[in-house]
Structure formats: structure tokens, C-alpha cells
Amino acid sequence: MKEKKKECEKYSPGYSKKLIQSYQRRKVNREAIFFTPHLHSKMNLLDCGCGPGTITVGLAKIVSEGKVTGIDIEVTQIEKAKKHALDQNISNIQFQVANIYELPFSDNSFDAVFSHALMQHLKHPLNALKEIKRVLKPRGVVGLRDDDQGSLILSPHNSSMNKVIELIKKSMKHYGGNPKVGRQHRELLRKAGFINVEASSSCEYDGILEETQKRGDLAAELITYMTETAVKMNWATIDEMKKLSVDCKNWGRNPDAFDSIIWCEAVGWKE
Ligand SMILES: C[S@@+](CC[C@H](N)C(=O)[O-])C[C@H]1O[C@@H](n2cnc3c(N)ncnc32)[C@H](O)[C@@H]1O
Structure with missing residues (x-):
């Protein structure tokens, strides 16, 4: 029988400089504040898709008598995370x-599993949640957070x-x-078999020039990174992409600029 071709799943934003710098500004007492009330100092915690590890290190400070493991599919992110923990x-x-x-962990290994901004990049988030459930101990807690791209406002x-x-x-x-x-966090967690699932949300915003400028420059960088795919797929021409990049930078430098997006959060427990 012919082997079925593997479906393509790729982490679309890539690992460009400004993007990683924006992840490095994340911290546990903002991005994981919905999750930390469920933690205690002796827990064994897993962070899935830890990126450069700033939230992971914050979590390790909370479970100070326990242990934290951060995993990521990308070796350069793991190297950055290790360096940050050392620093x-x-x-x-x-x-x-x-x-x-x-x-790569046995069943029932962790008291808590966290995943920030990864589910949105997965083709099969339900499979990932079932895998999280496998490595969680009974009565272990999971926490998810993803920004919802349908909720962005700009002015x-x-x-x-x-x-x-x-x-x-x-x-x-x-x-x-x-x-x-x-x-869909709540629906997915329930489908994966978690109980007592609770969803919440919080807003991220850029409301001062320094922040909107960073946002515009980040959008411009993402456009440059996306150009090859966009041209190949006939979404835009190279010249259009170049213009978009310049316009993004200019938008961020407008003293009236403001943007905000909703981050969806959810917690659930393994029975
Ligand atoms: C948007 S970044 C978030 C990083 C970090 N959690 C944060 O919020 O700052 C998503 C991360 O998930 C990683 N990732 C993508 N697909 C993955 C997979 N299948 N398994 C593990 N990590 C994955 C990427 O390499 C990337 O570092």
C-alpha cells in the first residue's frame, strides 16, 4: 500500500529577530496570571512551546521547590531559553x-502543564491536548492562552x-x-476529556508611541518574512508587500495609533 503523504504543518511566523524580542518581553505575572493561582511551590510543571523561555523561567520561580521543563520544537528557542534561565x-x-x-515523558508525569500561544499554530490541537492529558497526573491542571486574530481592533x-x-x-x-x-479552548479541552474547564480572557494593547512603533515595525518584519509565500500563493506581488511593510512602519509612528487584541485563556483538570 502507498504510504500516505504527511500533512504539512509549519510554525508560520518563523523566528525573526523582532518577533523573538516580543516573546522575550512576556512575563509570568501578565501572560500567565490566569494560571498561577492554581500552582503551588512543589509542583512538577511542563511548558509546551516555551519559545525563548521568559514565561517558563517565571513559572520556575513560582514552583520554587518543584521542577519546570520547557519544550519547544525549535532548537534555537531552546538555546535562548537555557541561556535566559542561566542568566x-x-x-x-x-x-x-x-x-x-x-x-517524551511517561504517563502521569506532571502536576501542571502550560502552553502559551501554541494551539493557534497547530493543525491538530485536540491531539496535542490529549497528549498533554496523557502526561498530566490525575487531578493535574492545564492552562492555555492564545490571542484570537478575529478580535483585533486598530485605529x-x-x-x-x-x-x-x-x-x-x-x-x-x-x-x-x-x-x-x-x-474554542473550552470546547477543545472538554473534548480532550478535561473537567471543570473554565475560560477567561484578557486584552493586550499598544497605547503609547513607543509600543505602537514596535508593533508597526514587527508587522513590517512579518510582511518581509511572509513575502515568499504570499507571492507564490498569489496573495500579493513583491511590490505590494514592500509597500505594506512601509505603511506598517508609518502607522506605528502615528501619535494617534492604537491597537488591541483579546487573549483567550482556559484552565481544566484531569479527572
Ligand atoms: C508563538 S511562540 C510562543 C512562545 C512562548 N510560549 C511565548 O509565549 O513567549 C510558539 C512556540 O511554539 C513552538 N512550536 C511550534 N510547533 C510546535 C510543536 N509541534 N511542538 C512544540 N513546540 C512547537 C514554536 O517553535 C514557538 O517557539
Whole structure:
């Protein structure tokens, strides 16, 4: 029998400089504040898709008498995370390259599993959640957080910025992701068999020039990264992409600029 061709799933944003810098600004007492009330100091915790590890290190400070493991599919992120933990003098932490669909841990290994901004990039989030459930101990807690790309607001209206958002969503879908998975956390967790599932949300916003400028420059960088796919797929021409990039930068430098997006969060427990 002919072997079935593997379906394509790729982490669409890539690992460009400004994007990783934006992840490095994340911290446990903002991005994981919905989850930390469920933690205690002796827990053994897993962070899936830990990226450069700033939230992971924050979690390790909370489970100070326990242990944290961060996994990511990308070796450069694991290297950054290890360096960050070392710089912060955190010793109850380890990082390793691994795929969330096939976690290299025995059943019932962790008291808590966290995953920030990964579900939206997965083609099969339900399979990933079932894998999380496998490695969680009974009565263990899971916490998810993803921004929902259907919730972004921008002002002043700018057709180029709107086009960029559409391209980001298209690219995510093209590579197997779901830009609106955040709103489905509760449904997915329940389908995976978690109980007492509770969803919540919080807003991220850019409301001062320094922040909107960073946002515009990040959008411009993402456009550059996406150009090859966009041209290949006939979503835009090279010249259009170049113009979008310039427009994004200009939008961020407008002193009236404001943007905000909803981050969807959910917690659930293994029975
Ligand atoms: C948006 S980043 C979030 C990083 C970090 N959690 C944060 O919020 O700052 C998503 C991360 O998930 C990783 N990733 C993508 N697919 C993965 C998979 N199948 N298994 C494990 N990690 C994955 C990517 O390499 C990337 O570092």
C-alpha cells in the first residue's frame, strides 16, 4: 500500500529577530496570571512551546521547590531559553527539543502543564491536548492562552494594516493553524476529556508611541518574512508587500495609533 503523504504543518511566523524580542518581553505575572493561582511551590510543571523561555523561567520561580521543563520544537528557542534561565540563576528548570504531539515523558508525569500561544499554530490541537492529558497526573491542571486574530481592533483605520492582518491569518491557515482557536479552548479541552474547564480572557494593547512603533515595525518584519509565500500563493506581488511593510512602519509612528487584541485563556483538570 502507498504510504500516505504527511500533512504539512509549519510554525508560520518563523523566528525573526523582532518577533523573538516580543516573546522575550512576556512575563509570568501578565501572560500567565490566569494560571498561577492554581500552582503551588512543589509542583512538577511542563511548558509546551516555551519559545525563548521568559514565561517558563517565571513559572520556575513560582514552583520554587518543584521542577519546570520547557519544550519547544525549535532548537534555537531552546538555546535562548537555557541561556535566559542561566542568566536568571534559575536551577529548578530544564529545556529540551520536543514535539507537543509526541511528548517524551511517561504517563502521569506532571502536576501542571502550560502552553502559551501554541494551539493557534497547530493543525491538530485536540491531539496535542490529549497528549498533554496523557502526561498530566490525575487531578493535574492545564492552562492555555492564545490571542484570537478575529478580535483585533486598530485605529486610525489603515487599509494596509488590515491587509497585513488578513495575510497573517491566511499564512497561519495555509500552514495548518487556526487564527481563531482561542475562542474554542473550552470546547477543545472538554473534548480532550478535561473537567471543570473554565475560560477567561484578557486584552493586550499598544497605547503609547513607543509600543505602537514596535508593533508597526514587527508587522513590517512579518510582511518581509511572509513575502515568499504570499507571492507564490498569489496573495500579493513583491511590490505590494514592500509597500505594506512601509505603511506598517508609518502607522506605528502615528501619535494617534492604537491597537488591541483579546487573549483567550482556559484552565481544566484531569479527572
Ligand atoms: C508563538 S511562540 C510562543 C512562545 C512562548 N510560549 C511565548 O509565549 O513567549 C510558539 C512556540 O511554539 C513552538 N512550536 C511550534 N510547533 C510546535 C510543536 N509541534 N511542538 C512544540 N513546540 C512547537 C514554536 O517553535 C514557538 O517557539
